[in-house]
Amino acid sequence: MKHVAGKRTNRVTSATPDRGIIEDHLGLERLIFFSDAVFAIAVTLLALEIRLPDATDLDNDAQLLAALAALGPKYFSYVISFLVIGSYWLVHHRSFRHIVRYDRRLLMLNLLLLMVVAFLPFPSSVIGESNSRVATIFYALTMVITGLLSAMIWLHAHRHGRLTDQQLAPPVFRQGLLRSLIPPAIFLISIALAYIDSDLARYSWISIAFVSLLLRQTTSR
Numbered sequence: 001m002k003h004v005a006g007k008r009t010n011r012v013t014s015a016t017p018d019r020g021i022i023e024d025h026l027g028l029e030r031l032i033f034f035s036d037a038v039f040a041i042a043v044t045l046l047a048l049e050i051r052l053p054d055a056t057d058l059d060n061d062a063q064l065l066a067a068l069a070a071l072g073p074k075y076f077s078y079v080i081s082f083l084v085i086g087s088y089w090l091v092h093h094r095s096f097r098h099i100v101r102y103d104r105r106l107l108m109l110n111l112l113l114l115m116v117v118a119f120l121p122f123p124s125s126v127i128g129e130s131n132s133r134v135a136t137i138f139y140a141l142t143m144v145i146t147g148l149l150s151a152m153i154w155l156h157a158h159r160h161g162r163l164t165d166q167q168l169a170p171p172v173f174r175q176g177l178l179r180s181l182i183p184p185a186i187f188l189i190s191i192a193l194a195y196i197d198s199d200l201a202r203y204s205w206i207s208i209a210f211v212s213l214l215l216r217q218t219t220s221r
Helices: 025-048 059-067 072-097 104-119 120-127 133-159 168-195 200-203 207-221
Strands: none
Touching: 025 072, 025 120, 072 104, 072 120, 072 133, 072 168, 072 200, 072 207, 104 120, 104 133, 120 133, 133 168, 133 200, 168 207, 200 207
16 A cells, blocks of 8 residues: 655555665655764764863863863864764755655665764864874865765766656756765865965865855855
8 A cells, every 4th residue: 555645655666676766755764864863963973072171170260261262173173074064964955855766876875975974073073183284184085075975975866867756957956966066175175285284274164165155146046
């Protein structure tokens, strides 16, 4: 028996066995819920990396203020990582907004993306502890991999409308793909900048928000 839920069904179909496409509402919902949980845990772990040194005298105002100020790099890594992970979640959310079917490749791409997302608190803690070139490149490279996996999910799911309830118009498809490629492109550029100056490379990450906002305003006209 088929149960209708919006535009999706709980039916498992074998109408396209050669392509390995599965139409299963419950399975798709489990995939989305699991993904959201991993993203939520990742951003939560970012905050746990911000801790005062054990030797801090909490009753001494001057010493406490100095200790809080010394955590500046950790604040920066938290804000950047939170915003970037949030942007990747938004891309993930947009990707799955019209997905009504899935296949083995989509499951694997999504699993790889979640593996890297769950790993992101570690490189975030590294740049919070070190201002070195290696730390900067390590963080940027991890973000590049995350962004490329996110873009691959968008490309695989929406190309030719294989897994969606409708095929996107070519301009909308290209805009979505471009949005998903902006963060990894900027992080890739920052790797080259890190050989000039690590601080310059890190400050370049802030441009992700401005470029994304500019693209959104341009495409909404």
